Amino acid sequence: ELKVEQNPLFLSMQEGKNYTIYCNYSTTSDRLYWYRQDPGKSLESLFVLLSNGAVKQEGRLMASLDTKARLSTLHITAAVHDLSATYFCAVGRGGGADGLTFGKGTHLIIQP
Amino acid sequence: EADIYQTPRYLVIGTGKKITLECSQTMGHDKMYWYQQDPGMELHLIHYSYGVNSTEKGDLSSESTVSRIRTEHFPLTLESARPSHTSQYLCASSESGRADTQYFGPGTRLTVL
Numbered sequence: 126e127l128k129v130e131q132n133p134l135f136l137s138m139q140e141g142k143n144y145t146i147y148c149n150y151s152t153t154s155d156r157l158y159w160y161r162q163d164p165g166k167s168l169e170s171l172f173v174l175l176s177n178g179a180v181k182q183e184g185r186l187m188a189s190l191d192t193k194a195r196l197s198t199l200h201i202t203a204a205v206h207d208l209s210a211t212y213f214c215a216v217g218r219g220g221g222a223d224g225l226t227f228g229k230g231t232h233l234i235i236q237p
Numbered sequence: 238e239a240d241i242y243q244t245p246r247y248l249v250i251g252t253g254k255k256i257t258l259e260c261s262q263t264m265g266h267d268k269m270y271w272y273q274q275d276p277g278m279e280l281h282l283i284h285y286s287y288g289v290n291s292t293e294k295g296d297l298s299s300e301s302t303v304s305r306i307r308t309e310h311f312p313l314t315l316e317s318a319r320p321s322h323t324s325q326y327l328c329a330s331s332e333s334g335r336a337d338t339q340y341f342g343p344g345t346r347l348t349v350l
Contacts, residue, residue, distance in 0.1 A: 158338065167327060168280075168341040213279065224270055224282040224295055225339065232277070 127152050129216050131228035139236055141203055146231045148197040148214035156217035157197050158225065159188050161210045168213065171199075204235045240264060243328050243342040250318055251350050258313045258345045260328035269311040270329040270339060273297060280327060286311055287333075318349045 128151040138144050148157070159171040172181045174190035174197060181188050185208065187200045197214055211232050215225040241262040250256055262269065267288045272280040272295075282295030286305040300322070301315050311330075315322055327344045331337040 156337075160341075167343045168329075170338050170340065173338050211277075215280075218282075218296075223268065223287065223293070224285045225280075226282070226296065227272075227279040229279045230277075 127154070127216060127218055127226045129214060129226050129228040131214055131231050133231060134229055135232045137234045137236065138201075138204055140205055143203065144201050146199040146201075146212055146214075146233075148199070148228055150195045150197075150214075150216045150226075152219070153192070153195075154216045154219050155192075156219075157190055158215045159197070159199055160213045160215060162213065162230070163210050171212075201233075206235050206237060209233055209235045241328060241330055241340055241342040243326075243345050245345060246343060247346050247348075249348045249350065252317075252319055254318050256315050256318055256347070258326055258328075258347070260311045260313070260342060261309050262311075262330040262340075262342075263309060264330065264332075264340075265308060266330035266340075267308070267333045268331045268337065268339075269305065270331075271295075271301075271303060271311070271313050272327045272329065273299070274325045274327055274344075276325070284313065318347075320349050322349050323347060 130149045157174045160168040172188040177192040179190045185202045190197045211230045213230045215227045244259045270285040274280045281297035283299040284303040325344050328342040329339040331339045
């Protein structure tokens with residue numbers, strides 16, 4: 126059974142600081158996604174990572190994937206208040222099954 | 238980016254009622270999905286479809302059923318709603334392919350009294 130673990134689950138940080146969210150998954154998968162969710166809203170796609178060593182960047186967010194370690198990271202550089210949200214990683218179920226298995230999410234609060 | 242719509246956005250209903258949550262997408266995506274999310278928690282896959290006349294169960298056991306008669310439409314039905322069904326239901330769609338990013342609808346927030 127595929128399990129996806131994120132840490133930390135809650136993070137309060139100051140503007141201007143850097144931080145990293147970690148996502149570990151338990152079985153081999155060829156797809157990993159990062160999503161953002163604002164309170165009361167739906168999910169917004171941020172990144173899709175498909176291969177070992179993949180790195181993608183958008184603004185102050187950078188995601189990477191290490192398939193051998195079954196680990197993805199989402200790095201936040203010089204955080205700003207607008208990045209406050211819940212960030213989910215999700216992994217393709219694989220094994221002939223479709224759909225995604227999600228982590229519990231990291232609730233990120235960025236304070237001025 | 239996909240245009241994906243869900244109705245109703247909010248629904249409060251009594252125990253025992255039959256309800257159907259609607260989901261439609263206009264991008265011609267083959268794949269569609271239903272997820273359940275309790276407030277502040279992770280999403281759980283309850284149903285998905287590869288295309289017309291295809292439906293599969295997801296990870297989370299659910300008393301709901303789905304149908305896929307048209308490519309753009311993927312409704313979810315609860316025959317007899319119970320308070321344990323209170324949750325948010327999110328519909329998603331994606332193209333077929335390896336980098337099949339799922340695009341999510343706005344969700345239906347269901348409360349069963």
